[in-house]
Amino acid sequence: MAGDAQDIPRLELEAVIGFNGHVFSGLRVHPDREHIIYPLGCTVILKSLKDGKQEFLHGHTNNVSCVTVSKSGRYIASGQVTFMGFKADLIIWDYEKRAIHARFQLHKAKVEGLAFSPRDKSVSDLTYGQPCLAEAICGSPASAHSAGHCLTIEYSNHSDDIFISAGNGTVRVWELDLPNRKIRPTECQTGQLKRIVKCIEIPGDDSVFYCGTTSGDIMKVNLKTCLLSSCGPIKQKFSKGVNTMRVLKSGDVLVGSGDGMFTLCSGSNFKTIKKVQLEGGVTSIAVRGEGHQFFAGTEAAQIYRFGCTDFKEELISTSHNSAVKDVAFPFGSSELFATCSKDDIRVWHAETCKELLRISVPNMTCNALDFMTDGRSIISAWNDGKIRVFGPETGRALLVIHSAHSMGVTAIAGTRSCTRIVSGGGEGQVRVWELLQGYYRLVETMKEHKATVTCIKIKSNDKECVTASSDGACIIWDLVRFVRNQMVLANTLFRSVCYHPEEYQIITSGTDRKIGYWEVYDGSAIRELEGSLSGAINGMHISQDGQHFVTGGDEKLVKVWDYSEGVVTHVGLGHSGSVTSVKICYNNRSIVSISADGAVLRWRYPHPSSS
Numbered sequence: 001m002a003g004d005a006q007d008i009p010r011l012e013l014e015a016v017i018g019f020n021g022h023v024f025s026g027l028r029v030h031p032d033r034e035h036i037i038y039p040l041g042c043t044v045i046l047k048s049l050k051d052g053k054q055e056f057l058h059g060h061t062n063n064v065s066c067v068t069v070s071k072s073g074r075y076i077a078s079g080q081v082t083f084m085g086f087k088a089d090l091i092i093w094d095y096e097k098r099a100i101h102a103r104f105q106l107h108k109a110k111v112e113g114l115a116f117s118p119r120d121k122s123v124s125d126l127t128y129g130q131p132c133l134a135e136a137i138c139g140s141p142a143s144a145h146s147a148g149h150c151l152t153i154e155y156s157n158h159s160d161d162i163f164i165s166a167g168n169g170t171v172r173v174w175e176l177d178l179p180n181r182k183i184r185p186t187e188c189q190t191g192q193l194k195r196i197v198k199c200i201e202i203p204g205d206d207s208v209f210y211c212g213t214t215s216g217d218i219m220k221v222n223l224k225t226c227l228l229s230s231c232g233p234i235k236q237k238f239s240k241g242v243n244t245m246r247v248l249k250s251g252d253v254l255v256g257s258g259d260g261m262f263t264l265c266s267g268s269n270f271k272t273i274k275k276v277q278l279e280g281g282v283t284s285i286a287v288r289g290e291g292h293q294f295f296a297g298t299e300a301a302q303i304y305r306f307g308c309t310d311f312k313e314e315l316i317s318t319s320h321n322s323a324v325k326d327v328a329f330p331f332g333s334s335e336l337f338a339t340c341s342k343d344d345i346r347v348w349h350a351e352t353c354k355e356l357l358r359i360s361v362p363n364m365t366c367n368a369l370d371f372m373t374d375g376r377s378i379i380s381a382w383n384d385g386k387i388r389v390f391g392p393e394t395g396r397a398l399l400v401i402h403s404a405h406s407m408g409v410t411a412i413a414g415t416r417s418c419t420r421i422v423s424g425g426g427e428g429q430v431r432v433w434e435l436l437q438g439y440y441r442l443v444e445t446m447k448e449h450k451a452t453v454t455c456i457k458i459k460s461n462d463k464e465c466v467t468a469s470s471d472g473a474c475i476i477w478d479l480v481r482f483v484r485n486q487m488v489l490a491n492t493l494f495r496s497v498c499y500h501p502e503e504y505q506i507i508t509s510g511t512d513r514k515i516g517y518w519e520v521y522d523g524s525a526i527r528e529l530e531g532s533l534s535g536a537i538n539g540m541h542i543s544q545d546g547q548h549f550v551t552g553g554d555e556k557l558v559k560v561w562d563y564s565e566g567v568v569t570h571v572g573l574g575h576s577g578s579v580t581s582v583k584i585c586y587n588n589r590s591i592v593s594i595s596a597d598g599a600v601l602r603w604r605y606p607h608p609s610s611s
Contacts, residue, residue: 016056020301027284029286035048036049041064041599060080063576074094075116078093079110080110082109085108085109088105091103113150114153118155166200199245201246212244214241233265238263239259240259242255243281243282244284252266257281260277261282279298280302293305301321303317319600321598322342323580324594331375341365343361346358368410370413371392377389377392377398381424384408388401389435405431411456412456414458426453451471468494472490486520487523494509496539498540502546504519504520504521511536515531532555536553536578537554538553539553539581539593540582556576558582560591589605590605591605
């Protein structure tokens with residue numbers, strides 16, 4: 001029943017909210033000056049700077065660890081992480097065709113860095129300590145950095161035979177002798193300076209090169225003599241290390257440091273000319289064209305744009321930088337949706353994927369959220385045991401219910417009347433709260449669950465609700481008498497439950513990879529589907545007409561099912577982390593799925609005619 005993903009029609013991926021800011025120099029500007037290129041999970045994203053349209057390069061089997069673009073723009077190269085002992089893929093992409101040009105498997109564990117030769121003749125890449133160009137061209141691996149593993153690599157601007165690698169304590173210039181299939185390294189003499197080098201930048205004339213270090217200084221090395229010529233800044237080093245650099249035509253250097261400072265400094269003495277504080281450590285700098293514009297990517301999953309003259313930052317892309325826990329649409333609306341994670345709740349415009357509002361609660365994690373049906377408030381469940389109610393337009397806190405649950409609030413839902421909230425906690429209790437003008441009242445506590453309450457759904461008449469729990473039970477509660485109507489049991493940790501729109505059946509999912517159909521009236525099992533080939537099913541949502549439902553889970557796939565036939569109609573491949581929740585928007589045009597790697601994906605809903 002789970003179906004072979006190869007044989008089933010694919011969901012069309014429309015948009016992605018996400019950027020992996022932990023990949024050093026992962027953000028690139030294509031030489032056509034019209035696209036930026038960056039990684040998210042196992043996908044490489046091409047985004048138009050004109051209209052924001054996204055295209056996706058799918059081919060990696062695990063997280064992309066490095067990205068580079070050839071000088072001509074004909075090719076993109078990307079490397080990935082793999083499991084220790086296995087070989088990691090390096091993919092060369094044809095930019096025009098948006099397709100794989102070549103695939104290599106020369107490394108174990110992780111491709112650490114990549115660089116194209118100036119005339120696109122070869123790509124140099126490195127794994128834990130070894131530039132693998134040696135193995136690819138010369139037939140045997142080069143022992144690159146005996147002192148420690150290599151972290152960065154860069155080709156010279158004019159010679160296809162010279163590249164530089166650097167890492168823990170060593171900097172080497174490599175010369176290729178292709179006729180004799182040899183590769184010759186020269187150790188750079190840095191005297192007493194022992195540094196861990198994170199990035200290399202070579203100015204256009206190839207006379208010198210710069211090495212950014214974890215110590216927060218920059219070494220300037222003569223490329224011809226391989227001797228250290230200077231090191232700076234002497235007084236005020238770059239805090240938390242130099243992560244990335246770019247040399248401008250003027251000779252000045254753009255520096256991104258681990259403390260989030262984006263600095264323009266002199267190429268001769270490294271003195272600061274201008275600087276701007278960004279959110280999160282700066283990990284990428286990309287220059288557009290002749291340097292009239294540049295982009296910075298940070299660990300907080302943000303992308304900024306700068307003009308050369310005013311040096312003012314413009315935030316052009318935001319995304320979650322940790323696991324996204326829940327997603328919700330306002331009742332009856334498809335224009336907006338909200339997501340939550342560690343530190344914040346964010347409201348997004350569905351069509352443009354632009355962030356409209358960020359509600360920050362530092363150092364706390366929002367486990368679940370929902371819009372009240374009147375659209376006037378967002379109710380949210382937090383790991384500090386509080387229920388927080390916010391205004392969806394202003395983000396202002398309207399109400400806080402302190403000590404709502406002793407082991408964190410893990411699930412939440414609001415009644416259609418907008419007068420009550422039903423919450424679930426880590427300790428297994430289900431609580432009903434009455435909302436009054438500016439304050440609240442605990443109406444009832446229901447204590448039958450023995451473990452975390454993972455999901456709550458309320459019937460449309462507000463007189464009944466169903467709760468799913470990690471204790472292997474789903475309980476249907478009477479919300480008038482506050483007693484249990486029915487209980488369904490399975491050998492699983494339930495993760496999700498949904499009422500069918502006609503409300504005579506519920507469907508459940510959990511860690512046993514099964515999708516269960518149950519009768520609401522007596523709790524009897526109707527049918528069971530094999531929902532996943534591997535891992536838990538974490539999220540589920542039924543379409544308005546009840547003809548289809550969508551699931552997502554640890555196998556990283558989004559599946560659309562026919563409700564009555566119990567078969568998969570479409571499958572979506574794009575997530576590289578576990579899918580934590582899925583929702584079909586009210587107008588039946590798109591599906592939004594979220595995942596543990598911080599990504600939010602929007603898919604075209606394949607059955608619009610059934611709306």
